[in-house]
Amino acid sequence: MIEVRNISKSFGEEQILKNISLTFERGKTNLIIGQSGSGKTVLLKSIVGIHEIDEGEIIFGGQVYSSMDRKEKQKIRQEIGMVFQGGALFDSYTVYENVIFPLRMFSGMSKKEMNKRVDFCLDRVNLQNVNDFYPSEISGGMQKRVAIARAIVLNPKYLFFDEPNSGLDPKTAIVIDNLIKEITVDFNTVTVINTHDMNSVAETGDNIAFIYNGQAWWTGNNKDILESENKELNEFVFATKLMRSIKK
Amino acid sequence: MEFFYHIGKYLVFLRKVFKRPQKRNIFIQNIFFEIEKLGINSVVIVFIISIFMGAVITLQTAYNIEVSFVPLYLVGLGTRDSMFLEFSSTIVALILAGKVGANIASEIGTMKIREQIEALDMMGVNSESYLVLPKIIASVFTFPLLTLFSMFVGIFGGYLAVYFTNAIPLDDFVYGIHYYFIPFYITYSLIKMAIFAFIIATVPAYQAYFIRGGALEVGKANTKAVVYSSILILFFNVIITQILLS
Numbered sequence: 001m002i003e004v005r006n007i008s009k010s011f012g013e014e015q016i017l018k019n020i021s022l023t024f025e026r027g028k029t030n031l032i033i034g035q036s037g038s039g040k041t042v043l044l045k046s047i048v049g050i051h052e053i054d055e056g057e058i059i060f061g062g063q064v065y066s067s068m069d070r071k072e073k074q075k076i077r078q079e080i081g082m083v084f085q086g087g088a089l090f091d092s093y094t095v096y097e098n099v100i101f102p103l104r105m106f107s108g109m110s111k112k113e114m115n116k117r118v119d120f121c122l123d124r125v126n127l128q129n130v131n132d133f134y135p136s137e138i139s140g141g142m143q144k145r146v147a148i149a150r151a152i153v154l155n156p157k158y159l160f161f162d163e164p165n166s167g168l169d170p171k172t173a174i175v176i177d178n179l180i181k182e183i184t185v186d187f188n189t190v191t192v193i194n195t196h197d198m199n200s201v202a203e204t205g206d207n208i209a210f211i212y213n214g215q216a217w218w219t220g221n222n223k224d225i226l227e228s229e230n231k232e233l234n235e236f237v238f239a240t241k242l243m244r245s246i247k248k
Numbered sequence: 249m250e251f252f253y254h255i256g257k258y259l260v261f262l263r264k265v266f267k268r269p270q271k272r273n274i275f276i277q278n279i280f281f282e283i284e285k286l287g288i289n290s291v292v293i294v295f296i297i298s299i300f301m302g303a304v305i306t307l308q309t310a311y312n313i314e315v316s317f318v319p320l321y322l323v324g325l326g327t328r329d330s331m332f333l334e335f336s337s338t339i340v341a342l343i344l345a346g347k348v349g350a351n352i353a354s355e356i357g358t359m360k361i362r363e364q365i366e367a368l369d370m371m372g373v374n375s376e377s378y379l380v381l382p383k384i385i386a387s388v389f390t391f392p393l394l395t396l397f398s399m400f401v402g403i404f405g406g407y408l409a410v411y412f413t414n415a416i417p418l419d420d421f422v423y424g425i426h427y428y429f430i431p432f433y434i435t436y437s438l439i440k441m442a443i444f445a446f447i448i449a450t451v452p453a454y455q456a457y458f459i460r461g462g463a464l465e466v467g468k469a470n471t472k473a474v475v476y477s478s479i480l481i482l483f484f485n486v487i488i489t490q491i492l493l494s
Contacts, residue, residue: 050366077372088367091358102371105271 001026002047002158002190007056007066009046016042018214019056024192029184029204032194034211035236041085043211044162044194048082049073060158078106081151081189082160087143089135089150095122096131099149106154121149124186125179141172145179152183159184161193165200177203198243201225210236258454264376265384265450278382286348286383286449287390291397293347294340298331298398301339302405305330310415320416324424327406329433336398337437338485341444344391345477349452352383353473357456357466365457376457384449391445392438399434436492443488444481451477 002024009017016039024030034040045051047058049065058066060076068076089098099121103114122128125145135143144164151159161180165173181204184191193200201208205222210233212218218233225237226246238244269275309326356379359365368375403425410421452473459465 045366048370050369074372074374077370080370082367082370084363084367086362088363090364090367091362104274105371105373 001061002192003057003059004043004047005057005059007043007046007053007058009042009051009053016214017046017053020211020214020216021056022209022216022219024190025207026190027185027188028191028206029181030190030192030207030209031201031205032192032209032211033196033201033236036196038211039214040194040211041162044160044192047192048080048160049077078102078154079157080160081154081156081158083144083147083151083162083164085163085166087135087140087147089143089146091135093134094131095127095133095135095138095146098135098146099153102150102154117153118149121153122146124152124183125149126175140167141169141175144168144176148176148179148183152187155187156189159187159189159191161191161195163194163196165195165197170199173197173199174203180204198237198240201237212236257458258450261376261454261457262450264374265380265453267374267377269377269381270374275378275382278378279385282382282386283390286351286386287394290344290347290394293343294394294398295401297343298336298340298401299405299408301335302327302331302402303409305335305402306406306409306421307413307415310410320420321424321427323410323416324406324421325427326424327421328403328425328429331399331402332433332437335402336395337440337444338481340395340398341391341441341448341481342478344394344444345448345481346474348387349448349473349477350470352449353452353456353470354466355456356380356453357459357469360456360459361462361466380450380453380457383453384446387445387449388442391448392441395437395441396434399437436488439492440485440488443484447480447484448477451480 004020004022004024007017007020008015020043032040032043042051046053049058053066056066057064060079063076065073065076090101093101096118099118100114103109103117107114107117109117118131122130125148127142127145127149130138130142130146135146138146159180164176164180168176177200180191180193183189193204195201202222205225208220208222208225209216210218210230212232218228218230220228225233228234306323306327309323310320313320313323356365359379365375365379368378407418407421407425410416410418452469455469455473455476456466459469
Protein backbone atom coordinates (compact mmCIF):
# COMPACT_ATOMS: atom_id res chain seq x y z
CA MET A 1 0.00 0.00 0.00
CA ILE A 2 1.10 3.57 -0.63
CA GLU A 3 -0.13 6.33 1.63
CA VAL A 4 0.08 10.00 0.76
CA ARG A 5 -0.45 12.19 3.83
CA ASN A 6 -1.10 15.92 3.62
CA ILE A 7 1.41 16.63 0.90
CA SER A 8 1.95 20.10 -0.55
CA LYS A 9 4.22 21.23 -3.34
CA SER A 10 4.98 24.67 -4.74
CA PHE A 11 7.08 25.87 -7.65
CA GLY A 12 8.18 29.38 -6.73
CA GLU A 13 5.14 31.35 -5.65
CA GLU A 14 2.66 28.96 -7.21
CA GLN A 15 1.27 26.18 -5.03
CA ILE A 16 0.54 23.16 -7.23
CA LEU A 17 -0.46 20.54 -4.64
CA LYS A 18 -2.51 21.58 -1.61
CA ASN A 19 -2.64 19.26 1.37
CA ILE A 20 -3.41 16.06 -0.56
CA SER A 21 -4.08 12.79 1.29
CA LEU A 22 -4.71 9.55 -0.64
CA THR A 23 -4.28 5.80 -0.26
CA PHE A 24 -3.35 3.45 -3.12
CA GLU A 25 -4.15 -0.24 -2.60
CA ARG A 26 -2.22 -3.34 -3.65
CA GLY A 27 -3.60 -5.49 -6.49
CA LYS A 28 -5.82 -2.67 -7.70
CA THR A 29 -5.54 -0.04 -10.40
CA ASN A 30 -5.55 3.34 -8.67
CA LEU A 31 -6.32 6.21 -11.03
CA ILE A 32 -5.45 9.86 -10.64
CA ILE A 33 -7.64 11.91 -12.94
CA GLY A 34 -8.02 15.61 -13.55
CA GLN A 35 -7.82 18.34 -16.14
CA SER A 36 -4.53 19.31 -17.75
CA GLY A 37 -2.76 21.65 -15.33
CA SER A 38 -4.65 20.33 -12.29
CA GLY A 39 -1.43 19.02 -10.74
CA LYS A 40 -1.79 15.30 -11.33
CA THR A 41 1.60 14.84 -13.05
CA VAL A 42 3.27 16.82 -10.24
CA LEU A 43 1.45 14.57 -7.76
CA LEU A 44 2.66 11.40 -9.50
CA LYS A 45 6.24 12.67 -9.76
CA SER A 46 6.13 13.80 -6.13
CA ILE A 47 4.97 10.35 -5.00
CA VAL A 48 7.85 8.60 -6.79
CA GLY A 49 10.33 11.20 -5.54
CA ILE A 50 11.24 12.99 -8.77
CA HIS A 51 9.95 16.18 -7.12
CA GLU A 52 10.76 16.87 -3.46
CA ILE A 53 7.59 17.66 -1.52
CA ASP A 54 7.38 20.75 0.70
CA GLU A 55 5.14 19.25 3.39
CA GLY A 56 3.56 15.92 4.31
CA GLU A 57 4.62 12.29 4.08
CA ILE A 58 4.73 9.57 1.43
CA ILE A 59 4.72 6.05 2.82
CA PHE A 60 5.63 2.97 0.78
CA GLY A 61 4.69 -0.27 2.55
CA GLY A 62 5.02 1.30 6.00
CA GLN A 63 8.33 3.08 5.29
CA VAL A 64 8.36 6.87 5.14
CA TYR A 65 9.84 7.30 1.67
CA SER A 66 9.71 11.10 1.60
CA SER A 67 12.16 11.51 4.49
CA MET A 68 14.72 8.92 3.27
CA ASP A 69 18.15 9.94 2.02
CA ARG A 70 19.16 9.38 -1.59
CA LYS A 71 20.74 5.97 -0.94
CA GLU A 72 17.69 4.61 0.90
CA LYS A 73 15.41 6.01 -1.79
CA GLN A 74 17.44 4.23 -4.47
CA LYS A 75 16.69 0.89 -2.78
CA ILE A 76 12.94 1.59 -2.79
CA ARG A 77 13.17 2.79 -6.39
CA GLN A 78 14.41 -0.62 -7.43
CA GLU A 79 10.99 -1.88 -6.30
CA ILE A 80 9.24 0.73 -8.45
CA GLY A 81 8.46 0.38 -12.14
CA MET A 82 7.48 3.53 -13.94
CA VAL A 83 6.15 4.08 -17.44
CA PHE A 84 6.57 7.69 -18.54
CA GLN A 85 4.21 9.56 -20.85
CA GLY A 86 6.51 9.24 -23.85
CA GLY A 87 7.82 5.82 -22.83
CA ALA A 88 11.28 7.25 -21.99
CA LEU A 89 12.99 4.37 -23.78
CA PHE A 90 16.70 4.89 -24.37
CA ASP A 91 16.97 5.90 -28.04
CA SER A 92 20.40 4.42 -28.61
CA TYR A 93 19.48 1.03 -27.12
CA THR A 94 17.50 -1.69 -28.89
CA VAL A 95 14.27 -3.06 -27.43
CA TYR A 96 16.22 -5.96 -25.90
CA GLU A 97 18.86 -3.62 -24.41
CA ASN A 98 16.16 -1.36 -22.97
CA VAL A 99 14.38 -4.22 -21.23
CA ILE A 100 17.53 -5.94 -19.96
CA PHE A 101 19.01 -2.66 -18.65
CA PRO A 102 17.51 -2.78 -15.10
CA LEU A 103 18.51 -6.44 -14.80
CA ARG A 104 22.11 -5.68 -15.78
CA MET A 105 22.23 -2.84 -13.28
CA PHE A 106 20.60 -4.49 -10.28
CA SER A 107 19.80 -8.19 -10.60
CA GLY A 108 23.05 -10.18 -10.31
CA MET A 109 21.48 -12.78 -12.66
CA SER A 110 23.50 -14.78 -15.16
CA LYS A 111 23.24 -13.80 -18.84
CA LYS A 112 21.05 -16.85 -19.51
CA GLU A 113 18.66 -15.99 -16.68
CA MET A 114 18.48 -12.37 -17.81
CA ASN A 115 17.67 -13.38 -21.39
CA LYS A 116 14.95 -15.70 -20.11
CA ARG A 117 13.46 -12.91 -18.00
CA VAL A 118 13.55 -10.43 -20.91
CA ASP A 119 11.81 -12.96 -23.18
CA PHE A 120 9.19 -13.57 -20.48
CA CYS A 121 8.48 -9.85 -20.02
CA LEU A 122 8.31 -9.10 -23.75
CA ASP A 123 6.06 -12.10 -24.19
CA ARG A 124 3.87 -10.89 -21.30
CA VAL A 125 3.25 -7.60 -23.13
CA ASN A 126 2.60 -9.53 -26.36
CA LEU A 127 5.74 -8.47 -28.18
CA GLN A 128 7.70 -10.97 -30.23
CA ASN A 129 10.52 -10.61 -32.75
CA VAL A 130 11.24 -6.98 -31.94
CA ASN A 131 14.38 -7.48 -29.83
CA ASP A 132 16.76 -5.92 -32.33
CA PHE A 133 14.63 -2.91 -33.25
CA TYR A 134 15.37 0.57 -31.95
CA PRO A 135 12.51 2.50 -30.28
CA SER A 136 12.25 4.83 -33.30
CA GLU A 137 11.61 1.80 -35.54
CA ILE A 138 8.47 0.57 -33.73
CA SER A 139 4.98 2.06 -33.30
CA GLY A 140 3.87 4.21 -30.35
CA GLY A 141 1.78 1.36 -28.95
CA MET A 142 4.72 -1.03 -29.16
CA GLN A 143 6.97 1.55 -27.47
CA LYS A 144 4.50 1.73 -24.58
CA ARG A 145 4.53 -2.06 -24.30
CA VAL A 146 8.34 -2.14 -24.31
CA ALA A 147 8.27 0.51 -21.55
CA ILE A 148 5.86 -1.70 -19.57
CA ALA A 149 8.12 -4.72 -20.12
CA ARG A 150 11.07 -2.70 -18.80
CA ALA A 151 9.00 -1.53 -15.83
CA ILE A 152 8.05 -5.08 -14.78
CA VAL A 153 11.37 -6.79 -15.49
CA LEU A 154 12.60 -6.46 -11.88
CA ASN A 155 9.31 -7.77 -10.45
CA PRO A 156 8.29 -4.44 -8.94
CA LYS A 157 6.01 -3.98 -5.96
CA TYR A 158 4.83 -0.60 -7.22
CA LEU A 159 3.90 0.42 -10.76
CA PHE A 160 3.34 3.98 -11.94
CA PHE A 161 1.99 5.06 -15.31
CA ASP A 162 1.94 8.65 -16.51
CA GLU A 163 -0.70 9.04 -19.23
CA PRO A 164 -0.19 5.53 -20.61
CA ASN A 165 -2.67 6.10 -23.46
CA SER A 166 -1.51 9.48 -24.68
CA GLY A 167 -0.90 9.48 -28.41
CA LEU A 168 -2.51 6.07 -28.93
CA ASP A 169 -5.61 5.20 -30.97
CA PRO A 170 -8.64 3.99 -28.93
CA LYS A 171 -8.15 0.33 -29.86
CA THR A 172 -4.48 0.29 -28.86
CA ALA A 173 -5.38 2.24 -25.72
CA ILE A 174 -7.78 -0.54 -24.68
CA VAL A 175 -5.03 -3.12 -25.26
CA ILE A 176 -2.72 -1.13 -22.96
CA ASP A 177 -5.47 -0.66 -20.34
CA ASN A 178 -6.20 -4.39 -20.28
CA LEU A 179 -2.51 -5.18 -20.08
CA ILE A 180 -2.04 -2.88 -17.09
CA LYS A 181 -5.02 -4.44 -15.33
CA GLU A 182 -3.76 -7.99 -15.96
CA ILE A 183 -0.23 -7.13 -14.81
CA THR A 184 -1.57 -5.50 -11.64
CA VAL A 185 -3.35 -8.74 -10.71
CA ASP A 186 -0.57 -11.09 -11.91
CA PHE A 187 2.24 -9.24 -10.13
CA ASN A 188 0.04 -8.05 -7.22
CA THR A 189 1.41 -4.53 -7.54
CA VAL A 190 0.22 -1.21 -6.20
CA THR A 191 -0.56 0.38 -9.56
CA VAL A 192 -1.05 4.12 -9.85
CA ILE A 193 -2.15 5.55 -13.20
CA ASN A 194 -2.27 9.17 -14.14
CA THR A 195 -4.83 9.69 -16.90
CA HIS A 196 -7.49 11.88 -18.41
CA ASP A 197 -8.72 9.16 -20.73
CA MET A 198 -12.34 8.42 -19.80
CA ASN A 199 -12.21 4.97 -21.41
CA SER A 200 -9.42 4.07 -18.99
CA VAL A 201 -11.48 5.41 -16.12
CA ALA A 202 -14.46 3.24 -17.09
CA GLU A 203 -12.37 0.14 -17.86
CA THR A 204 -9.74 0.10 -15.15
CA GLY A 205 -10.71 2.45 -12.31
CA ASP A 206 -10.76 0.31 -9.16
CA ASN A 207 -9.95 3.41 -7.10
CA ILE A 208 -10.17 6.89 -8.57
CA ALA A 209 -8.92 10.20 -7.17
CA PHE A 210 -10.06 13.38 -8.93
CA ILE A 211 -7.56 16.21 -8.58
CA TYR A 212 -9.00 19.67 -8.95
CA ASN A 213 -7.08 22.87 -8.47
CA GLY A 214 -4.26 21.03 -6.68
CA GLN A 215 -6.57 19.29 -4.20
CA ALA A 216 -7.93 15.75 -3.87
CA TRP A 217 -11.48 16.82 -4.73
CA TRP A 218 -13.25 13.47 -4.96
CA THR A 219 -12.44 9.77 -4.46
CA GLY A 220 -14.42 6.68 -5.46
CA ASN A 221 -14.47 3.96 -8.15
CA ASN A 222 -15.62 3.61 -11.76
CA LYS A 223 -19.20 2.91 -10.68
CA ASP A 224 -19.44 5.76 -8.16
CA ILE A 225 -18.18 8.22 -10.74
CA LEU A 226 -21.29 7.82 -12.91
CA GLU A 227 -23.58 8.61 -9.98
CA SER A 228 -21.62 11.36 -8.29
CA GLU A 229 -23.26 14.74 -7.84
CA ASN A 230 -19.93 16.54 -7.48
CA LYS A 231 -20.18 19.53 -9.83
CA GLU A 232 -16.50 19.87 -10.74
CA LEU A 233 -16.13 16.12 -11.27
CA ASN A 234 -19.21 16.00 -13.51
CA GLU A 235 -17.96 18.94 -15.56
CA PHE A 236 -14.72 17.05 -16.15
CA VAL A 237 -16.06 13.51 -16.70
CA PHE A 238 -19.13 14.43 -18.69
CA ALA A 239 -17.54 17.12 -20.81
CA THR A 240 -18.34 15.30 -24.07
CA LYS A 241 -21.77 14.53 -25.58
CA LEU A 242 -20.94 10.83 -25.57
CA MET A 243 -20.24 10.78 -21.86
CA ARG A 244 -23.38 12.87 -21.12
CA SER A 245 -25.47 10.32 -23.04
CA ILE A 246 -23.98 7.53 -20.91
CA LYS A 247 -24.94 9.46 -17.77
CA LYS A 248 -28.53 9.79 -19.01
CA MET B 249 25.11 36.45 -7.99
CA GLU B 250 23.93 34.07 -10.72
CA PHE B 251 27.57 33.30 -11.53
CA PHE B 252 28.20 32.05 -7.97
CA TYR B 253 24.90 30.15 -8.00
CA HIS B 254 26.05 28.23 -11.09
CA ILE B 255 29.51 27.60 -9.64
CA GLY B 256 27.89 26.06 -6.55
CA LYS B 257 25.41 24.05 -8.59
CA TYR B 258 28.22 22.82 -10.88
CA LEU B 259 30.26 21.65 -7.86
CA VAL B 260 27.25 19.84 -6.36
CA PHE B 261 26.69 18.24 -9.77
CA LEU B 262 30.34 17.10 -9.87
CA ARG B 263 30.04 15.60 -6.40
CA LYS B 264 27.23 13.39 -7.66
CA VAL B 265 29.18 12.59 -10.84
CA PHE B 266 32.13 11.31 -8.80
CA LYS B 267 30.06 8.90 -6.70
CA ARG B 268 31.22 5.28 -6.95
CA PRO B 269 29.76 3.59 -10.07
CA GLN B 270 27.00 1.13 -9.23
CA LYS B 271 28.02 -1.68 -11.59
CA ARG B 272 31.71 -1.91 -12.42
CA ASN B 273 31.47 -4.00 -15.61
CA ILE B 274 28.84 -1.69 -17.13
CA PHE B 275 30.92 1.32 -16.11
CA ILE B 276 34.02 -0.08 -17.86
CA GLN B 277 31.97 -0.90 -20.97
CA ASN B 278 30.65 2.67 -20.99
CA ILE B 279 34.20 4.06 -20.75
CA PHE B 280 35.27 2.10 -23.83
CA PHE B 281 32.13 3.21 -25.65
CA GLU B 282 32.91 6.86 -24.82
CA ILE B 283 36.58 6.48 -25.79
CA GLU B 284 35.41 5.42 -29.23
CA LYS B 285 32.71 8.08 -29.49
CA LEU B 286 34.59 11.07 -28.07
CA GLY B 287 38.23 10.20 -28.75
CA ILE B 288 38.65 7.86 -31.71
CA ASN B 289 35.89 9.56 -33.70
CA SER B 290 37.78 12.86 -33.33
CA VAL B 291 41.03 11.56 -34.86
CA VAL B 292 40.11 12.54 -38.42
CA ILE B 293 39.19 16.15 -37.61
CA VAL B 294 42.34 16.56 -35.48
CA PHE B 295 44.42 15.12 -38.34
CA ILE B 296 42.92 17.41 -40.99
CA ILE B 297 43.22 20.58 -38.91
CA SER B 298 46.71 19.80 -37.59
CA ILE B 299 48.24 18.97 -40.96
CA PHE B 300 46.95 22.16 -42.57
CA MET B 301 47.83 24.34 -39.57
CA GLY B 302 51.34 22.91 -39.46
CA ALA B 303 51.73 23.66 -43.17
CA VAL B 304 50.35 27.21 -42.86
CA ILE B 305 52.50 28.09 -39.81
CA THR B 306 55.57 26.88 -41.73
CA LEU B 307 54.79 28.80 -44.91
CA GLN B 308 53.81 32.03 -43.11
CA THR B 309 56.99 31.96 -41.03
CA ALA B 310 59.13 31.22 -44.10
CA TYR B 311 57.59 33.98 -46.22
CA ASN B 312 57.81 36.56 -43.40
CA ILE B 313 61.51 36.11 -42.79
CA GLU B 314 62.85 38.89 -44.94
CA VAL B 315 65.98 39.75 -42.97
CA SER B 316 68.95 37.79 -44.26
CA PHE B 317 70.69 37.35 -40.90
CA VAL B 318 67.79 35.38 -39.39
CA PRO B 319 68.69 31.70 -39.75
CA LEU B 320 66.19 29.69 -41.81
CA TYR B 321 66.11 26.81 -39.34
CA LEU B 322 63.95 29.09 -37.14
CA VAL B 323 61.04 28.19 -39.45
CA GLY B 324 61.21 24.58 -38.25
CA LEU B 325 61.73 25.65 -34.66
CA GLY B 326 58.80 28.08 -34.86
CA THR B 327 56.51 25.40 -36.31
CA ARG B 328 57.53 22.88 -33.65
CA ASP B 329 57.10 25.25 -30.72
CA SER B 330 53.82 26.70 -32.03
CA MET B 331 52.42 23.20 -32.35
CA PHE B 332 53.83 21.95 -29.03
CA LEU B 333 53.03 24.98 -26.90
CA GLU B 334 49.73 26.23 -28.19
CA PHE B 335 48.13 24.66 -31.22
CA SER B 336 48.05 20.97 -30.31
CA SER B 337 46.58 21.66 -26.90
CA THR B 338 44.62 24.93 -26.86
CA ILE B 339 43.42 25.16 -30.46
CA VAL B 340 42.66 21.45 -30.67
CA ALA B 341 40.79 21.78 -27.34
CA LEU B 342 38.71 24.63 -28.79
CA ILE B 343 37.87 22.49 -31.80
CA LEU B 344 36.97 19.55 -29.55
CA ALA B 345 34.82 21.87 -27.41
CA GLY B 346 32.80 22.50 -30.57
CA LYS B 347 32.63 18.90 -31.72
CA VAL B 348 32.59 16.83 -28.53
CA GLY B 349 31.02 19.49 -26.28
CA ALA B 350 28.05 19.89 -28.62
CA ASN B 351 27.75 16.12 -28.88
CA ILE B 352 27.64 15.71 -25.08
CA ALA B 353 25.18 18.59 -24.62
CA SER B 354 22.80 17.33 -27.30
CA GLU B 355 22.92 13.73 -26.05
CA ILE B 356 22.24 14.60 -22.41
CA GLY B 357 19.82 17.41 -23.30
CA THR B 358 17.73 15.11 -25.49
CA MET B 359 17.70 12.46 -22.77
CA LYS B 360 16.55 15.11 -20.31
CA ILE B 361 13.62 16.43 -22.34
CA ARG B 362 12.50 12.90 -23.25
CA GLU B 363 12.38 11.94 -19.56
CA GLN B 364 15.11 9.31 -20.02
CA ILE B 365 17.18 10.81 -17.19
CA GLU B 366 14.13 10.71 -14.91
CA ALA B 367 13.66 7.09 -15.99
CA LEU B 368 17.25 6.30 -14.93
CA ASP B 369 16.73 8.04 -11.57
CA MET B 370 13.48 6.17 -11.08
CA MET B 371 15.24 2.85 -11.59
CA GLY B 372 17.63 3.80 -8.79
CA VAL B 373 20.51 4.58 -11.14
CA ASN B 374 22.74 7.52 -10.20
CA SER B 375 22.18 9.23 -13.56
CA GLU B 376 24.89 11.88 -13.09
CA SER B 377 27.58 9.28 -12.49
CA TYR B 378 26.24 6.80 -15.05
CA LEU B 379 26.09 9.35 -17.87
CA VAL B 380 28.93 11.77 -17.16
CA LEU B 381 31.75 9.95 -15.37
CA PRO B 382 32.63 7.66 -18.33
CA LYS B 383 32.76 10.76 -20.56
CA ILE B 384 35.16 12.51 -18.17
CA ILE B 385 37.47 9.50 -17.91
CA ALA B 386 37.39 8.88 -21.67
CA SER B 387 38.13 12.54 -22.44
CA VAL B 388 40.88 13.02 -19.85
CA PHE B 389 42.72 9.93 -21.13
CA THR B 390 42.19 10.23 -24.87
CA PHE B 391 42.42 13.97 -25.53
CA PRO B 392 46.10 14.19 -24.44
CA LEU B 393 46.77 11.36 -26.89
CA LEU B 394 45.08 13.46 -29.57
CA THR B 395 47.43 16.29 -28.56
CA LEU B 396 50.48 14.07 -29.15
CA PHE B 397 48.99 12.97 -32.45
CA SER B 398 48.35 16.60 -33.43
CA MET B 399 51.97 17.55 -32.65
CA PHE B 400 53.39 14.90 -34.98
CA VAL B 401 50.84 15.54 -37.73
CA GLY B 402 51.38 19.32 -37.54
CA ILE B 403 55.14 18.97 -37.94
CA PHE B 404 54.58 16.50 -40.76
CA GLY B 405 52.28 19.10 -42.38
CA GLY B 406 55.08 21.66 -42.15
CA TYR B 407 57.53 19.15 -43.63
CA LEU B 408 55.20 18.48 -46.58
CA ALA B 409 54.72 22.23 -47.15
CA VAL B 410 58.48 22.77 -47.33
CA TYR B 411 58.96 19.68 -49.49
CA PHE B 412 56.38 20.75 -52.08
CA THR B 413 57.06 24.53 -52.13
CA ASN B 414 60.77 24.76 -51.44
CA ALA B 415 60.03 27.83 -49.31
CA ILE B 416 63.24 27.04 -47.39
CA PRO B 417 65.75 24.23 -47.75
CA LEU B 418 64.34 21.02 -46.29
CA ASP B 419 67.51 20.39 -44.26
CA ASP B 420 67.11 23.75 -42.49
CA PHE B 421 63.52 22.87 -41.59
CA VAL B 422 64.51 19.47 -40.20
CA TYR B 423 67.43 21.03 -38.29
CA GLY B 424 65.02 23.60 -36.77
CA ILE B 425 62.66 20.83 -35.68
CA HIS B 426 65.52 19.24 -33.70
CA TYR B 427 67.07 22.50 -32.50
CA TYR B 428 66.99 23.30 -28.75
CA PHE B 429 64.20 20.84 -27.98
CA ILE B 430 62.69 21.23 -24.48
CA PRO B 431 60.86 18.00 -23.51
CA PHE B 432 58.90 19.82 -20.78
CA TYR B 433 56.88 21.56 -23.52
CA ILE B 434 55.23 18.22 -24.26
CA THR B 435 54.43 17.63 -20.57
CA TYR B 436 53.07 21.17 -20.32
CA SER B 437 50.86 20.62 -23.34
CA LEU B 438 49.56 17.28 -22.07
CA ILE B 439 48.74 18.71 -18.62
CA LYS B 440 46.88 21.57 -20.28
CA MET B 441 44.91 19.19 -22.48
CA ALA B 442 43.95 16.95 -19.55
CA ILE B 443 42.47 20.00 -17.78
CA PHE B 444 40.75 21.18 -20.97
CA ALA B 445 39.34 17.67 -21.45
CA PHE B 446 37.74 17.86 -18.00
CA ILE B 447 36.16 21.20 -18.95
CA ILE B 448 34.95 19.86 -22.32
CA ALA B 449 33.31 16.83 -20.67
CA THR B 450 31.73 18.51 -17.64
CA VAL B 451 30.60 21.99 -18.72
CA PRO B 452 28.37 20.78 -21.60
CA ALA B 453 27.05 17.96 -19.39
CA TYR B 454 26.15 20.51 -16.70
CA GLN B 455 24.51 22.84 -19.24
CA ALA B 456 22.38 20.02 -20.65
CA TYR B 457 21.57 18.21 -17.42
CA PHE B 458 19.48 21.02 -15.98
CA ILE B 459 17.59 22.19 -19.06
CA ARG B 460 13.83 22.49 -18.96
CA GLY B 461 11.61 22.68 -22.01
CA GLY B 462 11.99 21.22 -25.47
CA ALA B 463 14.14 21.02 -28.58
CA LEU B 464 14.76 24.78 -28.57
CA GLU B 465 16.33 24.55 -25.10
CA VAL B 466 18.57 21.67 -26.25
CA GLY B 467 19.84 23.97 -29.02
CA LYS B 468 20.43 26.77 -26.54
CA ALA B 469 22.25 24.39 -24.18
CA ASN B 470 24.48 23.31 -27.09
CA THR B 471 25.41 26.90 -27.85
CA LYS B 472 26.04 27.75 -24.19
CA ALA B 473 28.08 24.56 -23.77
CA VAL B 474 30.43 25.45 -26.62
CA VAL B 475 30.73 29.13 -25.69
CA TYR B 476 31.32 28.59 -21.95
CA SER B 477 33.73 25.69 -22.55
CA SER B 478 35.72 27.81 -25.00
CA ILE B 479 35.91 30.76 -22.61
CA LEU B 480 37.00 28.50 -19.74
CA ILE B 481 39.64 26.85 -21.94
CA LEU B 482 41.10 30.24 -22.84
CA PHE B 483 40.96 31.40 -19.21
CA PHE B 484 42.65 28.27 -17.84
CA ASN B 485 45.19 28.43 -20.66
CA VAL B 486 46.48 31.68 -19.15
CA ILE B 487 46.42 30.35 -15.58
CA ILE B 488 48.19 27.06 -16.41
CA THR B 489 50.78 28.80 -18.57
CA GLN B 490 51.58 31.20 -15.75
CA ILE B 491 51.86 28.33 -13.25
CA LEU B 492 53.88 25.92 -15.41
CA LEU B 493 56.10 28.18 -17.51
CA SER B 494 56.84 31.11 -15.21
